[in-house]
Amino acid sequence: MNAELQVRAARLSALPLKDYNDYIASQPNATPYHYSGWLTAVKKAYGHTAWVVTAHQNDKLCGALPLVEVKRPFRPSTLVSLPFCDLGGLLANSPHIANEMRFAAQNLAASLGGAALEIREGGPELLPEECTELAGDTKVRMLCELPACSETLMKSYKPKLRSQIRKAEKNGLTAEVRQGDDAIASFYAVFSRNMLRLGSPVHSLSWFKELGRAYGDKMLVGLVFKGNEPVGGGIVLVQGKQACIPWASTLEEHNKLAPNMLLYWTLLAKVNDLGCTQFDFGRSTLGEGTFRFKKQWGAVPHHLIWRNDSQANEGAVSGQILSSSLSKTVSRLRPLIERIWQRFPLPVANWIGPKLRRYITL
Structure with a gap:
Protein backbone atom coordinates (compact mmCIF):
# COMPACT_ATOMS: atom_id res chain seq x y z
CA MET A 1 0.00 0.00 0.00
CA ASN A 2 2.76 2.44 0.95
CA ALA A 3 4.62 1.64 -2.26
CA GLU A 4 1.67 2.92 -4.25
CA LEU A 5 1.74 6.32 -2.52
CA GLN A 6 3.07 9.06 -4.81
CA VAL A 7 3.90 12.45 -3.30
CA ARG A 8 5.16 15.32 -5.41
CA ALA A 9 5.39 19.10 -5.50
CA ALA A 10 4.33 20.97 -8.61
CA ARG A 11 3.54 24.50 -9.67
CA LEU A 12 -0.12 25.44 -9.70
CA SER A 13 -0.03 25.75 -13.50
CA ALA A 14 0.78 22.02 -13.78
CA LEU A 15 -2.08 20.94 -11.52
CA PRO A 16 -5.48 19.64 -12.71
CA LEU A 17 -7.51 22.28 -10.87
CA LYS A 18 -10.79 20.36 -10.98
CA ASP A 19 -9.28 17.36 -9.22
CA TYR A 20 -7.66 19.63 -6.63
CA ASN A 21 -10.85 21.62 -5.95
CA ASP A 22 -12.97 18.47 -5.79
CA TYR A 23 -10.60 17.09 -3.16
CA ILE A 24 -10.73 20.34 -1.17
CA ALA A 25 -14.53 20.25 -1.28
CA SER A 26 -14.50 16.71 0.15
CA GLN A 27 -12.36 17.61 3.18
CA PRO A 28 -14.14 18.65 6.40
CA ASN A 29 -11.11 20.64 7.60
CA ALA A 30 -10.69 22.58 4.37
CA THR A 31 -11.20 26.34 4.48
CA PRO A 32 -12.19 28.80 1.74
CA TYR A 33 -8.50 29.74 1.59
CA HIS A 34 -7.61 26.22 0.40
CA TYR A 35 -9.62 26.73 -2.79
CA SER A 36 -7.39 27.17 -5.83
CA GLY A 37 -8.74 30.68 -6.30
CA TRP A 38 -6.51 31.97 -3.49
CA LEU A 39 -3.37 30.66 -5.20
CA THR A 40 -4.51 31.97 -8.57
CA ALA A 41 -5.16 35.46 -7.20
CA VAL A 42 -1.81 35.58 -5.37
CA LYS A 43 0.01 34.66 -8.58
CA LYS A 44 -1.86 37.11 -10.83
CA ALA A 45 -1.99 40.09 -8.46
CA TYR A 46 1.46 39.85 -6.87
CA GLY A 47 3.50 37.55 -9.08
CA HIS A 48 4.38 35.05 -6.33
CA THR A 49 4.88 31.45 -7.43
CA ALA A 50 2.12 29.09 -6.30
CA TRP A 51 2.95 25.47 -5.48
CA VAL A 52 0.91 22.47 -4.38
CA VAL A 53 2.23 19.33 -2.71
CA THR A 54 -0.10 16.46 -3.60
CA ALA A 55 -0.36 12.81 -2.65
CA HIS A 56 -1.93 10.13 -4.85
CA GLN A 57 -2.76 6.56 -3.99
CA ASN A 58 -4.13 4.20 -6.62
CA ASP A 59 -4.30 7.24 -8.92
CA LYS A 60 -6.63 9.06 -6.51
CA LEU A 61 -5.81 12.33 -4.80
CA CYS A 62 -5.45 11.71 -1.06
CA GLY A 63 -3.63 14.80 0.18
CA ALA A 64 -3.01 18.44 -0.72
CA LEU A 65 -0.90 21.27 0.68
CA PRO A 66 -1.14 24.68 -1.06
CA LEU A 67 2.00 26.83 -0.78
CA VAL A 68 3.14 30.24 -1.98
CA GLU A 69 6.78 31.16 -2.53
CA VAL A 70 7.27 34.75 -1.37
CA LYS A 71 10.58 36.20 -2.58
CA ARG A 72 11.63 39.27 -0.59
CA PRO A 73 14.43 41.60 -1.70
CA PHE A 74 17.74 40.87 0.03
CA ARG A 75 16.16 38.17 2.21
CA PRO A 76 15.64 34.40 1.90
CA SER A 77 12.35 33.28 0.38
CA THR A 78 9.47 32.01 2.47
CA LEU A 79 7.25 29.11 1.46
CA VAL A 80 4.00 29.66 3.31
CA SER A 81 0.60 28.00 3.55
CA LEU A 82 -0.95 30.46 3.16
CA PRO A 83 -0.02 34.15 2.91
CA PHE A 84 -2.40 37.09 3.48
CA CYS A 85 -4.73 34.97 5.63
CA ASP A 86 -4.84 33.11 8.93
CA LEU A 87 -4.34 29.57 7.75
CA GLY A 88 -4.04 27.06 4.95
CA GLY A 89 -2.28 23.95 6.06
CA LEU A 90 -2.07 20.33 5.10
CA LEU A 91 -5.06 18.14 4.20
CA ALA A 92 -4.52 14.38 4.04
CA ASN A 93 -6.44 11.13 4.33
CA SER A 94 -4.14 9.70 7.01
CA PRO A 95 -1.30 10.72 9.36
CA HIS A 96 1.16 8.65 7.30
CA ILE A 97 0.24 10.53 4.12
CA ALA A 98 0.52 13.83 6.00
CA ASN A 99 4.04 12.98 7.16
CA GLU A 100 5.17 12.07 3.65
CA MET A 101 3.74 15.33 2.33
CA ARG A 102 5.48 17.31 5.06
CA PHE A 103 8.82 15.80 4.01
CA ALA A 104 8.08 16.71 0.39
CA ALA A 105 7.35 20.30 1.40
CA GLN A 106 10.62 20.45 3.33
CA ASN A 107 12.49 19.15 0.29
CA LEU A 108 10.79 21.75 -1.89
CA ALA A 109 11.82 24.52 0.50
CA ALA A 110 15.41 23.24 0.49
CA SER A 111 15.45 23.14 -3.32
CA LEU A 112 14.34 26.79 -3.42
CA GLY A 113 17.59 28.00 -1.90
CA GLY A 114 16.79 27.00 1.66
CA ALA A 115 13.49 28.87 1.87
CA ALA A 116 11.75 29.06 5.23
CA LEU A 117 8.69 26.80 5.39
CA GLU A 118 5.76 28.13 7.38
CA ILE A 119 2.61 26.08 7.85
CA ARG A 120 -0.43 27.84 9.29
CA GLU A 121 -3.15 25.63 10.74
CA GLY A 122 -6.21 25.87 12.91
CA GLY A 123 -6.43 23.97 16.17
CA PRO A 124 -9.13 22.86 18.61
CA GLU A 125 -11.39 25.09 20.65
CA LEU A 126 -9.73 26.77 23.62
CA LEU A 127 -10.80 25.45 27.01
CA PRO A 128 -12.06 28.09 29.50
CA GLU A 129 -8.95 27.65 31.65
CA GLU A 130 -6.73 28.17 28.58
CA CYS A 131 -8.38 31.52 27.89
CA THR A 132 -7.41 32.55 31.42
CA GLU A 133 -3.88 31.16 31.34
CA LEU A 134 -2.72 32.28 27.90
CA ALA A 135 -0.85 35.54 27.44
CA GLY A 136 -2.70 38.71 26.60
CA ASP A 137 -1.17 38.92 23.12
CA THR A 138 -2.38 35.44 22.15
CA LYS A 139 -3.96 35.31 18.70
CA VAL A 140 -6.94 33.00 18.25
CA ARG A 141 -9.28 31.98 15.46
CA MET A 142 -12.91 32.91 16.15
CA LEU A 143 -15.45 30.38 14.81
CA CYS A 144 -19.23 30.55 15.03
CA GLU A 145 -21.65 27.68 14.37
CA LEU A 146 -24.74 28.74 12.41
CA THR A 277 -23.15 26.15 8.99
CA GLN A 278 -19.92 27.79 10.19
CA PHE A 279 -18.64 31.36 10.03
CA ASP A 280 -14.96 32.14 10.53
CA PHE A 281 -14.60 35.64 11.98
CA GLY A 282 -10.83 35.45 11.59
CA ARG A 283 -7.90 36.21 13.84
CA SER A 284 -8.21 38.25 17.04
CA THR A 285 -6.09 38.98 20.07
CA LEU A 286 -7.50 37.19 23.09
CA GLY A 287 -9.52 39.55 25.26
CA GLU A 288 -9.12 42.69 23.12
CA GLY A 289 -11.81 44.76 21.41
CA THR A 290 -12.14 42.77 18.19
CA PHE A 291 -12.23 39.56 20.26
CA ARG A 292 -15.16 40.85 22.31
CA PHE A 293 -16.89 42.14 19.18
CA LYS A 294 -16.76 38.72 17.52
CA LYS A 295 -17.66 36.86 20.70
CA GLN A 296 -20.97 38.72 20.99
CA TRP A 297 -22.05 37.12 17.69
CA GLY A 298 -21.51 33.65 19.14
CA ALA A 299 -17.93 33.11 17.95
CA VAL A 300 -15.77 30.81 20.08
CA PRO A 301 -11.93 31.01 20.26
CA HIS A 302 -9.88 28.21 18.70
CA HIS A 303 -6.14 27.65 18.66
CA LEU A 304 -4.23 29.11 15.75
CA ILE A 305 -0.92 27.30 15.20
CA TRP A 306 1.84 28.44 12.88
CA ARG A 307 4.82 26.08 12.53
CA ASN A 308 8.27 26.42 11.05
CA ASP A 309 8.80 23.10 9.29
CA SER A 310 12.06 24.04 7.57
CA GLN A 311 15.04 21.69 7.59
CA ALA A 312 17.54 24.11 9.11
CA ASN A 313 20.20 21.37 9.16
CA GLU A 314 20.49 17.65 8.76
CA GLY A 315 18.79 15.85 11.62
CA ALA A 316 16.92 18.94 12.80
CA VAL A 317 13.57 18.36 14.45
CA SER A 318 10.79 19.55 12.20
CA GLY A 319 7.46 20.90 13.29
CA GLN A 320 8.80 23.47 15.73
CA ILE A 321 5.89 25.57 16.92
CA LEU A 322 6.62 29.18 16.04
CA SER A 323 3.79 30.49 18.13
CA SER A 324 0.31 29.25 18.85
CA SER A 325 -0.31 32.84 19.86
CA LEU A 326 1.64 34.42 16.97
CA SER A 327 3.07 36.71 19.64
CA LYS A 328 6.12 38.73 18.66
CA THR A 329 7.86 41.73 20.12
CA VAL A 330 6.44 44.83 18.49
CA SER A 331 9.13 46.95 16.96
CA ARG A 332 9.79 50.20 18.78
CA LEU A 333 9.77 51.90 15.41
CA ARG A 334 6.28 50.75 14.49
Whole structure:
Protein backbone atom coordinates (compact mmCIF):
# COMPACT_ATOMS: atom_id res chain seq x y z
CA MET A 1 0.00 0.00 0.00
CA ASN A 2 2.76 2.44 0.95
CA ALA A 3 4.62 1.64 -2.26
CA GLU A 4 1.67 2.92 -4.25
CA LEU A 5 1.74 6.32 -2.52
CA GLN A 6 3.07 9.06 -4.81
CA VAL A 7 3.90 12.45 -3.30
CA ARG A 8 5.16 15.32 -5.41
CA ALA A 9 5.39 19.10 -5.50
CA ALA A 10 4.33 20.97 -8.61
CA ARG A 11 3.54 24.50 -9.67
CA LEU A 12 -0.12 25.44 -9.70
CA SER A 13 -0.03 25.75 -13.50
CA ALA A 14 0.78 22.02 -13.78
CA LEU A 15 -2.08 20.94 -11.52
CA PRO A 16 -5.48 19.64 -12.71
CA LEU A 17 -7.51 22.28 -10.87
CA LYS A 18 -10.79 20.36 -10.98
CA ASP A 19 -9.28 17.36 -9.22
CA TYR A 20 -7.66 19.63 -6.63
CA ASN A 21 -10.85 21.62 -5.95
CA ASP A 22 -12.97 18.47 -5.79
CA TYR A 23 -10.60 17.09 -3.16
CA ILE A 24 -10.73 20.34 -1.17
CA ALA A 25 -14.53 20.25 -1.28
CA SER A 26 -14.50 16.71 0.15
CA GLN A 27 -12.36 17.61 3.18
CA PRO A 28 -14.14 18.65 6.40
CA ASN A 29 -11.11 20.64 7.60
CA ALA A 30 -10.69 22.58 4.37
CA THR A 31 -11.20 26.34 4.48
CA PRO A 32 -12.19 28.80 1.74
CA TYR A 33 -8.50 29.74 1.59
CA HIS A 34 -7.61 26.22 0.40
CA TYR A 35 -9.62 26.73 -2.79
CA SER A 36 -7.39 27.17 -5.83
CA GLY A 37 -8.74 30.68 -6.30
CA TRP A 38 -6.51 31.97 -3.49
CA LEU A 39 -3.37 30.66 -5.20
CA THR A 40 -4.51 31.97 -8.57
CA ALA A 41 -5.16 35.46 -7.20
CA VAL A 42 -1.81 35.58 -5.37
CA LYS A 43 0.01 34.66 -8.58
CA LYS A 44 -1.86 37.11 -10.83
CA ALA A 45 -1.99 40.09 -8.46
CA TYR A 46 1.46 39.85 -6.87
CA GLY A 47 3.50 37.55 -9.08
CA HIS A 48 4.38 35.05 -6.33
CA THR A 49 4.88 31.45 -7.43
CA ALA A 50 2.12 29.09 -6.30
CA TRP A 51 2.95 25.47 -5.48
CA VAL A 52 0.91 22.47 -4.38
CA VAL A 53 2.23 19.33 -2.71
CA THR A 54 -0.10 16.46 -3.60
CA ALA A 55 -0.36 12.81 -2.65
CA HIS A 56 -1.93 10.13 -4.85
CA GLN A 57 -2.76 6.56 -3.99
CA ASN A 58 -4.13 4.20 -6.62
CA ASP A 59 -4.30 7.24 -8.92
CA LYS A 60 -6.63 9.06 -6.51
CA LEU A 61 -5.81 12.33 -4.80
CA CYS A 62 -5.45 11.71 -1.06
CA GLY A 63 -3.63 14.80 0.18
CA ALA A 64 -3.01 18.44 -0.72
CA LEU A 65 -0.90 21.27 0.68
CA PRO A 66 -1.14 24.68 -1.06
CA LEU A 67 2.00 26.83 -0.78
CA VAL A 68 3.14 30.24 -1.98
CA GLU A 69 6.78 31.16 -2.53
CA VAL A 70 7.27 34.75 -1.37
CA LYS A 71 10.58 36.20 -2.58
CA ARG A 72 11.63 39.27 -0.59
CA PRO A 73 14.43 41.60 -1.70
CA PHE A 74 17.74 40.87 0.03
CA ARG A 75 16.16 38.17 2.21
CA PRO A 76 15.64 34.40 1.90
CA SER A 77 12.35 33.28 0.38
CA THR A 78 9.47 32.01 2.47
CA LEU A 79 7.25 29.11 1.46
CA VAL A 80 4.00 29.66 3.31
CA SER A 81 0.60 28.00 3.55
CA LEU A 82 -0.95 30.46 3.16
CA PRO A 83 -0.02 34.15 2.91
CA PHE A 84 -2.40 37.09 3.48
CA CYS A 85 -4.73 34.97 5.63
CA ASP A 86 -4.84 33.11 8.93
CA LEU A 87 -4.34 29.57 7.75
CA GLY A 88 -4.04 27.06 4.95
CA GLY A 89 -2.28 23.95 6.06
CA LEU A 90 -2.07 20.33 5.10
CA LEU A 91 -5.06 18.14 4.20
CA ALA A 92 -4.52 14.38 4.04
CA ASN A 93 -6.44 11.13 4.33
CA SER A 94 -4.14 9.70 7.01
CA PRO A 95 -1.30 10.72 9.36
CA HIS A 96 1.16 8.65 7.30
CA ILE A 97 0.24 10.53 4.12
CA ALA A 98 0.52 13.83 6.00
CA ASN A 99 4.04 12.98 7.16
CA GLU A 100 5.17 12.07 3.65
CA MET A 101 3.74 15.33 2.33
CA ARG A 102 5.48 17.31 5.06
CA PHE A 103 8.82 15.80 4.01
CA ALA A 104 8.08 16.71 0.39
CA ALA A 105 7.35 20.30 1.40
CA GLN A 106 10.62 20.45 3.33
CA ASN A 107 12.49 19.15 0.29
CA LEU A 108 10.79 21.75 -1.89
CA ALA A 109 11.82 24.52 0.50
CA ALA A 110 15.41 23.24 0.49
CA SER A 111 15.45 23.14 -3.32
CA LEU A 112 14.34 26.79 -3.42
CA GLY A 113 17.59 28.00 -1.90
CA GLY A 114 16.79 27.00 1.66
CA ALA A 115 13.49 28.87 1.87
CA ALA A 116 11.75 29.06 5.23
CA LEU A 117 8.69 26.80 5.39
CA GLU A 118 5.76 28.13 7.38
CA ILE A 119 2.61 26.08 7.85
CA ARG A 120 -0.43 27.84 9.29
CA GLU A 121 -3.15 25.63 10.74
CA GLY A 122 -6.21 25.87 12.91
CA GLY A 123 -6.43 23.97 16.17
CA PRO A 124 -9.13 22.86 18.61
CA GLU A 125 -11.39 25.09 20.65
CA LEU A 126 -9.73 26.77 23.62
CA LEU A 127 -10.80 25.45 27.01
CA PRO A 128 -12.06 28.09 29.50
CA GLU A 129 -8.95 27.65 31.65
CA GLU A 130 -6.73 28.17 28.58
CA CYS A 131 -8.38 31.52 27.89
CA THR A 132 -7.41 32.55 31.42
CA GLU A 133 -3.88 31.16 31.34
CA LEU A 134 -2.72 32.28 27.90
CA ALA A 135 -0.85 35.54 27.44
CA GLY A 136 -2.70 38.71 26.60
CA ASP A 137 -1.17 38.92 23.12
CA THR A 138 -2.38 35.44 22.15
CA LYS A 139 -3.96 35.31 18.70
CA VAL A 140 -6.94 33.00 18.25
CA ARG A 141 -9.28 31.98 15.46
CA MET A 142 -12.91 32.91 16.15
CA LEU A 143 -15.45 30.38 14.81
CA CYS A 144 -19.23 30.55 15.03
CA GLU A 145 -21.65 27.68 14.37
CA LEU A 146 -24.74 28.74 12.41
CA PRO A 147 -28.29 27.38 12.73
CA ALA A 148 -30.68 26.35 9.97
CA CYS A 149 -31.59 29.88 8.83
CA SER A 150 -31.03 33.57 9.53
CA GLU A 151 -34.38 33.93 11.31
CA THR A 152 -33.24 31.40 13.92
CA LEU A 153 -29.86 33.11 14.07
CA MET A 154 -31.40 36.51 14.84
CA LYS A 155 -33.57 34.99 17.58
CA SER A 156 -30.45 33.50 19.21
CA TYR A 157 -28.92 36.92 19.81
CA LYS A 158 -29.23 38.83 23.05
CA PRO A 159 -31.60 41.84 23.01
CA LYS A 160 -28.66 44.28 23.18
CA LEU A 161 -27.13 42.88 19.97
CA ARG A 162 -30.47 42.94 18.14
CA SER A 163 -31.01 46.54 19.19
CA GLN A 164 -27.58 47.52 17.86
CA ILE A 165 -28.44 46.05 14.47
CA ARG A 166 -31.75 47.94 14.48
CA LYS A 167 -29.92 51.10 15.58
CA ALA A 168 -27.98 51.17 12.31
CA GLU A 169 -31.20 50.84 10.33
CA LYS A 170 -32.91 53.56 12.41
CA ASN A 171 -29.92 55.80 11.68
CA GLY A 172 -30.78 55.53 8.01
CA LEU A 173 -28.12 53.04 6.96
CA THR A 174 -28.84 50.38 4.37
CA ALA A 175 -26.89 47.26 3.46
CA GLU A 176 -26.58 44.97 0.45
CA VAL A 177 -24.56 41.96 -0.64
CA ARG A 178 -23.15 42.37 -4.12
CA GLN A 179 -20.57 40.86 -6.47
CA GLY A 180 -18.36 42.09 -9.27
CA ASP A 181 -15.78 44.82 -9.85
CA ASP A 182 -18.10 47.71 -9.00
CA ALA A 183 -18.86 46.20 -5.60
CA ILE A 184 -15.14 45.57 -5.02
CA ALA A 185 -14.34 49.20 -5.91
CA SER A 186 -16.94 50.42 -3.37
CA PHE A 187 -15.44 48.16 -0.72
CA TYR A 188 -11.92 49.37 -1.56
CA ALA A 189 -12.93 53.01 -1.18
CA VAL A 190 -13.76 52.27 2.46
CA PHE A 191 -11.00 49.73 3.11
CA SER A 192 -8.12 51.83 1.77
CA ARG A 193 -9.19 54.88 3.80
CA ASN A 194 -9.39 52.77 6.93
CA MET A 195 -5.96 51.23 6.37
CA LEU A 196 -4.49 54.72 5.94
CA ARG A 197 -6.10 55.76 9.24
CA LEU A 198 -4.46 52.73 10.89
CA GLY A 199 -1.09 53.59 9.36
CA SER A 200 -0.81 50.25 7.54
CA PRO A 201 0.11 49.44 3.90
CA VAL A 202 -2.97 48.45 1.94
CA HIS A 203 -3.47 45.58 -0.49
CA SER A 204 -3.83 46.56 -4.14
CA LEU A 205 -7.22 46.96 -5.74
CA SER A 206 -6.10 44.40 -8.32
CA TRP A 207 -5.64 41.83 -5.52
CA PHE A 208 -9.33 42.02 -4.62
CA LYS A 209 -10.40 42.04 -8.27
CA GLU A 210 -8.31 38.94 -8.95
CA LEU A 211 -9.90 37.26 -5.94
CA GLY A 212 -13.32 38.13 -7.33
CA ARG A 213 -12.46 36.62 -10.70
CA ALA A 214 -10.92 33.51 -9.16
CA TYR A 215 -13.69 32.81 -6.65
CA GLY A 216 -16.66 33.87 -8.78
CA ASP A 217 -19.90 33.37 -6.88
CA LYS A 218 -17.90 32.06 -3.90
CA MET A 219 -16.92 35.65 -3.04
CA LEU A 220 -19.47 38.06 -1.58
CA VAL A 221 -19.07 41.78 -0.97
CA GLY A 222 -21.12 43.29 1.84
CA LEU A 223 -21.67 47.05 1.65
CA VAL A 224 -23.28 49.51 4.06
CA PHE A 225 -24.50 52.86 2.70
CA LYS A 226 -25.44 56.22 4.12
CA GLY A 227 -27.48 57.49 1.23
CA ASN A 228 -25.34 56.66 -1.79
CA GLU A 229 -22.01 56.76 0.07
CA PRO A 230 -20.42 53.45 1.11
CA VAL A 231 -19.46 53.72 4.79
CA GLY A 232 -18.75 50.05 5.49
CA GLY A 233 -17.61 47.03 3.53
CA GLY A 234 -16.55 43.45 4.01
CA ILE A 235 -15.51 40.48 1.88
CA VAL A 236 -16.67 36.93 2.56
CA LEU A 237 -15.35 33.77 0.91
CA VAL A 238 -17.39 30.56 0.86
CA GLN A 239 -16.24 26.95 0.59
CA GLY A 240 -18.83 24.24 1.09
CA LYS A 241 -20.58 24.87 4.41
CA GLN A 242 -17.98 27.32 5.72
CA ALA A 243 -17.71 31.07 5.19
CA CYS A 244 -14.90 33.37 6.31
CA ILE A 245 -14.46 37.13 6.45
CA PRO A 246 -10.82 38.07 5.87
CA TRP A 247 -11.46 41.85 5.56
CA ALA A 248 -14.01 44.29 6.92
CA SER A 249 -13.81 48.05 7.43
CA THR A 250 -15.99 51.03 8.26
CA LEU A 251 -15.33 54.77 8.05
CA GLU A 252 -14.47 56.07 11.50
CA GLU A 253 -16.48 59.27 11.16
CA HIS A 254 -19.66 57.21 10.73
CA ASN A 255 -19.02 54.56 13.41
CA LYS A 256 -21.49 56.22 15.79
CA LEU A 257 -24.21 55.10 13.36
CA ALA A 258 -23.21 51.41 13.96
CA PRO A 259 -22.39 50.43 10.34
CA ASN A 260 -20.27 47.51 11.54
CA MET A 261 -23.26 45.89 13.24
CA LEU A 262 -25.37 46.09 10.08
CA LEU A 263 -22.46 44.92 7.92
CA TYR A 264 -21.79 41.76 9.90
CA TRP A 265 -25.46 40.93 10.30
CA THR A 266 -26.12 41.32 6.57
CA LEU A 267 -23.23 38.99 5.69
CA LEU A 268 -24.05 36.46 8.41
CA ALA A 269 -27.69 36.31 7.34
CA LYS A 270 -26.73 35.91 3.68
CA VAL A 271 -24.31 33.01 4.14
CA ASN A 272 -26.61 31.34 6.69
CA ASP A 273 -29.47 31.34 4.20
CA LEU A 274 -27.08 30.03 1.54
CA GLY A 275 -26.62 26.93 3.71
CA CYS A 276 -23.38 27.70 5.54
CA THR A 277 -23.15 26.15 8.99
CA GLN A 278 -19.92 27.79 10.19
CA PHE A 279 -18.64 31.36 10.03
CA ASP A 280 -14.96 32.14 10.53
CA PHE A 281 -14.60 35.64 11.98
CA GLY A 282 -10.83 35.45 11.59
CA ARG A 283 -7.90 36.21 13.84
CA SER A 284 -8.21 38.25 17.04
CA THR A 285 -6.09 38.98 20.07
CA LEU A 286 -7.50 37.19 23.09
CA GLY A 287 -9.52 39.55 25.26
CA GLU A 288 -9.12 42.69 23.12
CA GLY A 289 -11.81 44.76 21.41
CA THR A 290 -12.14 42.77 18.19
CA PHE A 291 -12.23 39.56 20.26
CA ARG A 292 -15.16 40.85 22.31
CA PHE A 293 -16.89 42.14 19.18
CA LYS A 294 -16.76 38.72 17.52
CA LYS A 295 -17.66 36.86 20.70
CA GLN A 296 -20.97 38.72 20.99
CA TRP A 297 -22.05 37.12 17.69
CA GLY A 298 -21.51 33.65 19.14
CA ALA A 299 -17.93 33.11 17.95
CA VAL A 300 -15.77 30.81 20.08
CA PRO A 301 -11.93 31.01 20.26
CA HIS A 302 -9.88 28.21 18.70
CA HIS A 303 -6.14 27.65 18.66
CA LEU A 304 -4.23 29.11 15.75
CA ILE A 305 -0.92 27.30 15.20
CA TRP A 306 1.84 28.44 12.88
CA ARG A 307 4.82 26.08 12.53
CA ASN A 308 8.27 26.42 11.05
CA ASP A 309 8.80 23.10 9.29
CA SER A 310 12.06 24.04 7.57
CA GLN A 311 15.04 21.69 7.59
CA ALA A 312 17.54 24.11 9.11
CA ASN A 313 20.20 21.37 9.16
CA GLU A 314 20.49 17.65 8.76
CA GLY A 315 18.79 15.85 11.62
CA ALA A 316 16.92 18.94 12.80
CA VAL A 317 13.57 18.36 14.45
CA SER A 318 10.79 19.55 12.20
CA GLY A 319 7.46 20.90 13.29
CA GLN A 320 8.80 23.47 15.73
CA ILE A 321 5.89 25.57 16.92
CA LEU A 322 6.62 29.18 16.04
CA SER A 323 3.79 30.49 18.13
CA SER A 324 0.31 29.25 18.85
CA SER A 325 -0.31 32.84 19.86
CA LEU A 326 1.64 34.42 16.97
CA SER A 327 3.07 36.71 19.64
CA LYS A 328 6.12 38.73 18.66
CA THR A 329 7.86 41.73 20.12
CA VAL A 330 6.44 44.83 18.49
CA SER A 331 9.13 46.95 16.96
CA ARG A 332 9.79 50.20 18.78
CA LEU A 333 9.77 51.90 15.41
CA ARG A 334 6.28 50.75 14.49
CA PRO A 335 4.33 53.60 16.17
CA LEU A 336 6.58 56.14 14.45
CA ILE A 337 6.20 54.44 11.07
CA GLU A 338 2.42 54.36 11.50
CA ARG A 339 2.29 58.08 12.31
CA ILE A 340 4.36 58.89 9.23
CA TRP A 341 2.20 56.65 7.03
CA GLN A 342 -0.99 58.29 8.28
CA ARG A 343 0.25 61.62 6.89
CA PHE A 344 0.38 60.33 3.30
CA PRO A 345 -2.30 61.52 0.88
CA LEU A 346 -4.64 58.61 0.10
CA PRO A 347 -3.55 58.25 -3.57
CA VAL A 348 0.11 58.07 -2.48
CA ALA A 349 -0.63 55.47 0.20
CA ASN A 350 -2.67 53.43 -2.29
CA TRP A 351 0.25 53.52 -4.75
CA ILE A 352 3.08 52.71 -2.34
CA GLY A 353 1.14 50.39 -0.04
CA PRO A 354 0.69 47.42 -2.40
CA LYS A 355 4.40 47.49 -3.33
CA LEU A 356 5.16 46.77 0.35
CA ARG A 357 2.06 44.70 1.17
CA ARG A 358 2.93 42.00 -1.36
CA TYR A 359 5.88 41.01 0.87
CA ILE A 360 3.94 41.07 4.17
CA THR A 361 2.48 37.57 4.51
CA LEU A 362 0.19 38.32 7.49
